[in-house]
Amino acid sequence: MKRILTVIFSLLLLSCNSNAQDSKKQKQYPVSKTETEWKAELSAAEYQVLRKKGTERAFSSKLNAVDQPGTFVCAACGNELYKTKHKFESGTGWPSFDRPVKEANVDYRPDRTGGFPATEVLCAQCGGHLGHVFNDGPQHTTGKRHCINGVAMNFVPEAKQ
Numbered sequence: 545m546k547r548i549l550t551v552i553f554s555l556l557l558l559s560c561n562s563n564a565q566d567s568k569k570q571k572q573y574p575v576s577k578t579e580t581e582w583k584a585e586l587s588a589a590e591y592q593v594l595r596k597k598g599t600e601r602a603f604s605s606k607l608n609a610v611d612q613p614g615t616f617v618c619a620a621c622g623n624e625l626y627k628t629k630h631k632f633e634s635g636t637g638w639p640s641f642d643r644p645v646k647e648a649n650v651d652y653r654p655d656r657t658g659g660f661p662a663t664e665v666l667c668a669q670c671g672g673h674l675g676h677v678f679n680d681g682p683q684h685t686t687g688k689r690h691c692i693n694g695v696a697m698n699f700v701p702e703a704k705q
């Protein structure tokens with residue numbers, strides 16, 4: 545009996561240790577809030593994409609049609625993410641860009657949850673899920689296609705001169 549208890553105790557210790565390691569791997573972002581706070585601040589659709597890594601329905605975002613000069617900012621924290629001048633028509637139904645405003649403004653993470661290797665794009669300021677980046681973008685520019693959920697962003701038109 546004592547032996548069994550020792551084994552159980554060791555297993556508990558092991559699982560505690562692996563939990564501790566997992567939480568160490570979690571990157572700390574400058575804007576950090578609890579799930580309760582995010583839930584209160586974001587709309588249900590924004591929360592589902594930004595915090596739960598959901599994907600909006602293709603062709604559902606009104607940002608698909610935006611072609612006036614301006615900046616697409618994170619819907620959760622206002623971080624500048626993309627510019628209209630880097631937007632292109634990909635035909636996918638999601639706002640698509642060949643590059644972010646600055647590479648430092650987004651974060652990349654390998655993502656295998658879709659059953660194939662992909663690269664997740666996150667907001668570098670709050671860690672919100674934005675979408676994915678693929679290597680089938682316009683060849684005459686960067687070759688990248690940032691496939692971004694419109695609901696994760698707000699559009700700020702350039703001020704008229």
Ligand SMILES: [Zn+2]
Pocket residue numbers: 618619620621622623667668669670671672
């Ligand atoms: Zn953000």
